[in-house]
Amino acid sequence: MTDGFKVGYPQALLYYKYFPLWETFFNRLGVEVVLSGPTNKALLNLGTVEAENELCLPVKVFYGHLLALADKVDAIFIPRMVSVEKSAYTCPKFMGLPDMARATETRLPPIMDPTINWKLGWRQYVKTIIELGSQFTDNKAKILGAYHAGVQSLHQYQDKIRAGATPIDIIESKEAPRAGVADLRIGLAGHPYNIYDKYISMNLIKRLREMGTDVVTAEMIPHSELEKESQTLPKHLFWTFEREVVGTVFHWSRRNSVDGIIYVLAFPCGPDSLIQSLLEHEMRRERSTVPMMSLVIDEHSAEGGFLTRIEAFVDMLSRKKKLAGRVAN
Amino acid sequence: MLMTFPQMGHVEQLIGDILERLDIDYMPPPRTTAKTLALGTKHAPEFSCLPLKLNIGNFIEAMEAGADTLLMAGGKGPCRFGYYAELEGRVLRDAGYDFTMVTIEPPSMGIAKFVRPIKRISGKSTRQIWRALKEGFPKARGFDMLEKRVLETRCFELKLGETTKAHKEAMATLVKAKTPAEVEGAIEAGMRLIDAVPCDREQPVLKIGIVGEFFILLEPFVNFDIEEWLGNRGVLVSRSVYITDWIGPTSKNPVAGTSDAELTELARPYLGHFVGGEGVPSVAHTMLYANEGFDGVVHMFPFTCMPDTIAKAIIPRVSRDYDIPVIHFTIDEQTGKAGVVTRLEAFVDLLVSRRRAKRAVNG
Ligand code: SF4
Ligand code: SF4
Numbered sequence: 001m002t003d004g005f006k007v008g009y010p011q012a013l014l015y016y017k018y019f020p021l022w023e024t025f026f027n028r029l030g031v032e033v034v035l036s037g038p039t040n041k042a043l044l045n046l047g048t049v050e051a052e053n054e055l056c057l058p059v060k061v062f063y064g065h066l067l068a069l070a071d072k073v074d075a076i077f078i079p080r081m082v083s084v085e086k087s088a089y090t091c092p093k094f095m096g097l098p099d100m101a102r103a104t105e106t107r108l109p110p111i112m113d114p115t116i117n118w119k120l121g122w123r124q125y126v127k128t129i130i131e132l133g134s135q136f137t138d139n140k141a142k143i144l145g146a147y148h149a150g151v152q153s154l155h156q157y158q159d160k161i162r163a164g165a166t167p168i169d170i171i172e173s174k175e176a177p178r179a180g181v182a183d184l185r186i187g188l189a190g191h192p193y194n195i196y197d198k199y200i201s202m203n204l205i206k207r208l209r210e211m212g213t214d215v216v217t218a219e220m221i222p223h224s225e226l227e228k229e230s231q232t233l234p235k236h237l238f239w240t241f242e243r244e245v246v247g248t249v250f251h252w253s254r255r256n257s258v259d260g261i262i263y264v265l266a267f268p269c270g271p272d273s274l275i276q277s278l279l280e281h282e283m284r285r286e287r288s289t290v291p292m293m294s295l296v297i298d299e300h301s302a303e304g305g306f307l308t309r310i311e312a313f314v315d316m317l318s319r320k321k322k323l324a325g326r327v328a329n
Numbered sequence: 330m331l332m333t334f335p336q337m338g339h340v341e342q343l344i345g346d347i348l349e350r351l352d353i354d355y356m357p358p359p360r361t362t363a364k365t366l367a368l369g370t371k372h373a374p375e376f377s378c379l380p381l382k383l384n385i386g387n388f389i390e391a392m393e394a395g396a397d398t399l400l401m402a403g404g405k406g407p408c409r410f411g412y413y414a415e416l417e418g419r420v421l422r423d424a425g426y427d428f429t430m431v432t433i434e435p436p437s438m439g440i441a442k443f444v445r446p447i448k449r450i451s452g453k454s455t456r457q458i459w460r461a462l463k464e465g466f467p468k469a470r471g472f473d474m475l476e477k478r479v480l481e482t483r484c485f486e487l488k489l490g491e492t493t494k495a496h497k498e499a500m501a502t503l504v505k506a507k508t509p510a511e512v513e514g515a516i517e518a519g520m521r522l523i524d525a526v527p528c529d530r531e532q533p534v535l536k537i538g539i540v541g542e543f544f545i546l547l548e549p550f551v552n553f554d555i556e557e558w559l560g561n562r563g564v565l566v567s568r569s570v571y572i573t574d575w576i577g578p579t580s581k582n583p584v585a586g587t588s589d590a591e592l593t594e595l596a597r598p599y600l601g602h603f604v605g606g607e608g609v610p611s612v613a614h615t616m617l618y619a620n621e622g623f624d625g626v627v628h629m630f631p632f633t634c635m636p637d638t639i640a641k642a643i644i645p646r647v648s649r650d651y652d653i654p655v656i657h658f659t660i661d662e663q664t665g666k667a668g669v670v671t672r673l674e675a676f677v678d679l680l681v682s683r684r685r686a687k688r689a690v691n692g
Pocket of ligand 1: 091
């Protein structure tokens with residue numbers, strides 16, 4: 001049945017984290033993967049009209065991508081991402097994503113929604129993968145082989161990011177990493193779908209680079225390091241991706257390894273609403289000298305005001321740095 | 330040490346009782362008012378959910394009145410509640426308050442995490458704590474059962490306000506009850522009191538089910554006393570969540586009547602996995618109310634609430650498939666009673682005309 005079978009993959013949310021894995025997996029099974037393409041105005045509009053108004057911006061964007069795939073594919077792949085590690089969840093929205101997709105007004109192709117839940121252990125995980133692959137082949141070895149190849153793709157992708165390229169660099173142009181050349185180094189914290197989606201982040205990375213800064217992100221820090229930093233919180237944080245944000249910010253601020261941090265959060269993100277306040281508190285308590293600016297994005301974010309704020313922040317950082325340089329000399 | 334805790338419905342009576350059994354000095358915060366909300370909104374993170382803001386407001390008011398130890402529940406996600414205590418502690422310290430925070434984690438995170446903090450503050454043994462909980466629980470359940478009976482009675486009352494009056498009296502008696510025998514007696518007497526309210530049980534009433542987020546459903550200040558409002562207009566109200574169902578040792582939910590397992594199974598075609606909070610219950614109870622022939626459903630939750638926003642994205646589908654009207658109320662600090670009441674009135678009118686139309690069709 002795989003002949004010409006097309007699986008749609010919305011280019012949103014966890015796409016930035018796991019796409020190479022699933023692309024390779026499906027391709028190895030002879031299934032074509034169709035992307036919805038980068039976010040643009042039309043997609044966002046589609047999404048905001050269809051989505052429940054009170055959902056967070058990234059999920060509205062996701063709806064847009066879903067609709068864009070509606071009549072192009074035989075099925076849409078929306079894994080139910082419950083947890084990617086034993087000790088934490090993703091976000092409730094990911095846990096209910098396939099159901100929200102099914103409840104849309106617009107008719108969608110069938111949804112493939114394997115439940116990814118590491119809390120249930122690896123045995124269950126393997127079972128889930130085999131079940132998923134069995135829709136295309138009866139050959140279990142082939143399915144596991146495809147998955148293994150997928151994991152390798154994912155690792156290659158992660159290696160490139162660790163070396164300084166952003167997912168967008170890799171996915172788009174495979175342009176060489178270019179960190180370590182500028183005077184100012186800015187840490188960009190936040191969910192990958194907020195900082196790497198060029199449209200909803202208003203091209204933040206490119207803009208920062210054009211202002212002559214180096215941009216570093218969480219993915220460039222070894223995961224074990226993030227984990228260690230975030231574990232210094234008195235209570236274990238039960239959202240994986242927020243723990244990454246916290247670990248990243250702690251890593252930069254405790255080492256003074258960036259000149260400033262921009263924390264991008266989407267309105268109205270449940271977990272981030274608490275994490276923003278938590279980080280501000282912790283940095284104040286630790287007397288961090290690294291300035292942090294929070295940028296809240298929503299579908300009405302105006303480019304003008306956004307740019308002004310970033311420019312002002314970067315200016316402030318470079319004045320601060322010059323001053324420090326003068327004092328030191 | 331003077332302990333306090335957040336306000337939510339009759340939680341004041343429930344926790345107060347347990348603390349008395351453990352000889353812990355306590356002082357409930359003043360009842361939640363607009364001032365509480367303003368205080369909470371001022372200090373809490375802007376996009377946090379409303380319960381967090383009100384908790385902070387309650388704590389501030391209680392500390393201003395002399396409390397110095399804050400009791401909070403913990404949790405392990407995936408919704409924000411599990412990190413509330415962590416945040417509240419930080420926000421209040423940043424605001425300059427000095428206090429001890431006592432966080433009780435749910436027993437599912439390990440009995441030690443649950444019992445140890447109680448032991449530390451009360452100086453009681455595990456056995457004594459166990460006994461206090463065991464004897465306090467039936468009383469807590471009694472409060473829930475009284476509430477439920479009130480909802481089933483108010484719409485039939487002949488004289489406005491009689492049920493509410495009986496409820497208050499019944500509560501006051503139960504609050505004083507201590508020993509198991511006293512508690513049992515007080516619950517029975519309370520039920521009799523409510524049942525004695527003069528009623529016309531033959532009159533036709535609309536039936537509305539209320540689903541949504543726990544805190545909003547339980548705290549009259551934020552749900553604008555919707556149950557009483559509807560009851561006073563002759564609507565039989567059924568609420569889908571009760572506090573002892575939530576904290577109870579089993580997941581059978583004896584007060585509301587449907588176990589977690591049944592709810593999960595029922596919701597599956599629409600919401601195939603738990604999403605924290607009342608996500609699944611909100612969807613499942615909407616279906617149940619439809620099956621039970623209710624006229625409509627009110628869905629209430631705080632703005633930015635993750636689980637119930639998911640439910641809101643799904644319930645319209647259920648509403649269509651099950652042919653049951655649902656009205657959603659998203660509550661935040663700006664929500665005013667007038668707006669809620671206007672929409673509720675229109676909703677009740679809609680349900681009345683639907684009933685008439687149905688009767689015309691069915692003869
Ligand atoms: S983590 Fe925040 S932004 Fe991401 S899906 Fe959840 S609520 Fe939305
Ligand atoms: S259920 Fe909703 S309102 Fe309640 S704590 Fe969780 S996210 Fe907040």
